[in-house]
Amino acid sequence: MEFSIKASAPEKLKTGALVVPVFSDGALGAQGLAIDAATAGQLSRLVARDLEEKSGTLLALPELPGVAAERVLVVSLGKRDEFADKAVRSALAAVGKWLAGSRATSAALCATDFVAGARDLPWTLRTAAQALFDATYQYEAPYGKKDGKSQSKRLAKVEMLLVGKSDNATKAALAQGAAIASGMALTRDLGNLPANYCTPTHLADTAKKLGKQYKLKVEVFDRAGIEKIGMGSFLSVSRGSHEAPRFIVLHYNGGKAKEAPVVLVGKGVTFDSGGISIKPGEGMDEMKYDMCGAASVLGTFKAISELALPINVIGLIPATENLPSGTATKPGDVVTSLSGQTIEVLNTDAEGRLILCDALTYAERFKPAAVIDIATLTGACIIALGHHPSGLFSNDDTFARELQDLGQDCGDRAWHMPLWDDYQEQLKSNFADMANIGGRPAGSVTAACFLSRFTGNYKWAHLDIAGTAWKSGAEKGATGRPVPLLTSYLIARAGR
Known part of the structure; x- marks a missing residue:
């Protein structure tokens, strides 16, 4: 799996799945608000109606109007006052599991919106790379029949979307997560x-x-x-x-x-x-x-x-x-x-x-x-x-x-x-x-x-x-x- 960092308007990015985190009260981060504005508020309305509050629950929205991505995948971060490392990891694990079972071959993560409480962006990038790679792992038996799922249909590329440009610390953190x-x-x-x-x-x-x-x-x-x-x-x-x-x-x-x-x-x-x-x-x-x-x-x-x-x-x-x-x-x-x-x-x-x-x-x-x-x-x-x-x-x-x-x-x-x-x-x-x-x-x-x-x-x-x-x-x-x-x-x- 290939990881990269990109400074881009999330609503304009062409990708198989655009991952957007949201708190249980419906509050979106800066990147989520940009996507919501591009959809004329439809993202927040659907989240309020259909997304469960528990951290790690998902809402998949295909071909959302105003967004270039094929799918928008909303993931709950749970309650804001309980937001910590565990919530981030459970959300990312749920995202990875969904991506592994989907037909998306590329994904983009609104990484800045995932930054937890006392944690910084490098920690978030390292954790995200490790969690997504690990959650999408599939054992390839060296014998017998294969599962029939073509390698071409598996997630191969993940972009970490940032608000602003990356620096050496963020690049190093992403590389560390991917290597681990x-x-x-x-x-x-x-x-x-x-x-x-x-x-x-x-x-x-x-x-x-x-x-x-x-x-x-x-x-x-x-x-x-x-x-x-x-x-x-x-x-x-x-x-x-x-x-x-x-x-x-x-x-x-x-x-x-x-x-x-x-x-x-x-x-x-x-x-x-x-x-x-x-x-x-x-x-x-x-x-x-x-x-x-x-x-x-x-x-x-x-x-x-x-x-x-x-x-x-x-x-x-x-x-x-x-x-x-x-x-x-x-x-x-x-x-x-x-x-x-x-x-x-x-x-x-x-x-x-x-x-x-x-x-x-x-x-x-x-x-x-x-x-x-x-x-x-x-x-x-x-x-x-x-x-x-x-x-x-x-x-x-x-x-x-x-x-x-x-x-x-x-x-x-x-x-x-x-x-x-x-x-x-x-x-x-x-x-x-x-x-x-x-x-x-x-x-x-x-x-x-x-x-x-x-x-x-x-x-x-x-x-x-x-x-x-x-x-x-x-x-x-x-x-x-x-x-x-x-x-x-x-x-x-x-x-x-």
Whole structure:
């Protein structure tokens, strides 16, 4: 989808759909008033008669007299005194969903009229691009029959209409929103692929394609290479599968040569049966989403590459399946991690931390400025927080607050959870340096405590995205989170 900024009289613009926001009391903004004047008041009369008050409700008006657009799409912003970020996002999501189902191939948004309370125009443009791109996303299966909807009939162009000319800040904001949405789309595509297509090898091939497209350095280690590195914990998870594991390392070198990089570590379990500690059959198909942490790293690399951020970033993806077989790791087995610490595997379904811990140890060699790992790690995080924020754990409270504030700003929220030493006691083992689970109480916290034992030499944050990486039910599919949060952090760190 192509985004652009235009200073134009909205009523004179030829486009497939002209999007006009209005408050529940019928009040129009400056751009809406211009359209209303061109229609001799017909727009406001129809809005007063037919548009519901709730934020996000729509009124489609085809071939409105006095307006050059093929359709005028009016969207409610709700009550003026309740107008805030949520109202803007719900309105834009509704617009995107309508556009995705329409025959309009182009649209124009009266962007100035969408500016919310304390927010400015750049925030609005960034949010609009991200929301519209994301809402019009359609998964393209690489097999079987297509849906019959021609690509030529899909929304391809969106113009952001401003009152007055654009500046560098508005242009940069629009580009950021579009890049974030593009990265989210890649993350969603990978997450939505079935596990017989999205294998560890497929993730590695995707990384190589990104490397070729954006001139990134990409290293891929096979089983022998992983063994040579010494990642015994990671390899213990892969033993039950015929699919070969892959350890993927991406290098984005946009900053100065000696500038310390940010390292992103993504859990890449392309299918998780639980191993010998096998999961219940119901809902197990959703375990194809257990690689969404890895997918979010790849999506973030796509976003920052499109923005050409002046920053250095390393991506680390341990990728494997977790399946039961005669060669699979058994409960009670003891494995040795890359750090030299030994782990008693009490539950083979707590496998994500076993592959992440070796990648976190590997991250030390880059002398990182900060490390963030992203993982669909624990069902306990969903019990604690539901599906709205990701769980955020860190060994640096200032770092955690920065990420939490950025998440609030970009709409990809995370909530700071405790990482107190008190919880470490639950990981005691009689037969190794630690156990890989700490019992039912505070399961998301003890999982983070386990990872913290491999992160003592750098600033680190852990995002548990088990509740936010995908949706179940009628809207089943990957969400693309936390690409907005990760990219927003890297944009801010790059001074953009």
